[in-house]
Amino acid sequence: MVAFISKRLLLFIPTLFGVSVIVFLMLQMVPGDPVNTIVPADATEEERMQVTRELGLDKPIYVQFIYWLVHMFQGDMGTSIIKRLPVSELLLPAVGNTLLLAAASAVVSFGLGLAIGVYSAYRPKSWAASLFNVLGLAGIGMPNFWAALILIGIFSVSLGWLPSSGMQSIGGGGLLDTFRHLILPTIAASLTTLGVMTRMVRSTIAGLLQQDFVFALQAKGAPAGKVLRHVLKNGMPTILTVAGLQFGYLIGGSVLVETVFAWPGIGQLIYQAIGQRDFPIVQSGVLVVAVAFVLINLAVDSLHAVLDPRVRHS
Structure with a gap:
């Protein structure tokens, strides 16, 4: 098992390096100059050059990249160009808030997706299964920011039941207040994942129900609960793989929902x-998301190897 995890970690190193290179180069192609966001419009050329040298933007691109990468390995994410604060002080609270939203969305989408998918596999001709299929397709096809606007319009503007923005009310309101602020973003962020999980679980369980071991269990008179446990045990590796990818999506793909x-x-x-051309925050933020995605996939692969020992020898 240790060898399996070590091999996966070695494979993730080039992935993270590739992500860092792509992000760095793409930011160099973004229109605009971060110096313009710092110096006033009437600044002299000497003042502009001084700020450019202080930010290290006068050096070649490959030197800037190496300098940034070395400091990242040392735990130094740099300083925000606009806020003039260490990037780590800005990112750490934001990462915690994103993980809270992603975890809540995962509980909703994975729990409902598993329950609805199993029911639809067992009752494929029922009206409820047809309704869930339509709702699943709608969840996959509807952009999450559009769903967010609809939820705000209904539950915040029209009904006034839930807050429309922020994480807490002005002055703070404790855990209950945070929970009320969390409801609508959780629903909006989980719709796509719920649709994907529902359809994937349904197809996986439906295929397993046609396997010989299920007919053998039923022929022996095994209760429905025991049959379901065997089916879920065989389908769990596939379900966990997709769930891991979707959790990574919830972390990195909820930008518009958070906005x-x-x-x-x-x-x-x-x-x-x-928007502010604050490159140190963008570079470090995207790299943190990539690291989180890699660690989630490592955890899923490890759990997959535990459930199916054949994976460890593949």
Whole structure:
């Protein structure tokens, strides 16, 4: 098992390096100059050159990349160009808020997706299964930011039941207040994942129900609960693989949801930094998301290897 995990870790190193290179080069192609966001419009050329040298933007691109990468390995994410604060102080709280939203969305989408998918596999001709199929397709096809706007319009503007933005009310309101602010972003972020999980679980369980071991269990008179446990045990590796990918999507793909709801997560932080040309925040933020995605996949692969020992020898 240790050898299996070590091999996966070695494979993730080039992945993270490739992500860092792509992000760095793409930011160099973004229109605009970060110096313009710092110096006033009437600044002299000497003042502009001084700020450029202080930011290290006068050096060749490959030198800037190596300098940034070395400091990242040392735990130094740099300093925000706009806020003049260490990037780590800005990212860590945002990462925690994003993980909270992603975890809540995962509980909703994975739990409901598993329950609905199993029911639809056992009752494929029922009206409920047909309804769930339509809703699943709608969840996959509807952009999450559009769903967020609809939820705000209904539950915040029209009904006034739930807050429309932020993580807490002005002055703070404790855990219950945070929970109320979390409801709408969770629903909006989980719709796509719920649709994917529902359809994947349904197809996986439906295929397993046609296997010989299920007919053998039924012929022996095994109760329905025991049959279901055997089916879930055989289908869990596939389900976990997709669930791991979807959890990574919930972490990195909720940028627009966080922006619409003004949720102070890493997605909103990166979105604001892109508009302000605050490159250190964007580079470090995207790399943190990539590391989180890699670690999630490592955890899923390890759990998959535990459930199916054949994976460890593949």
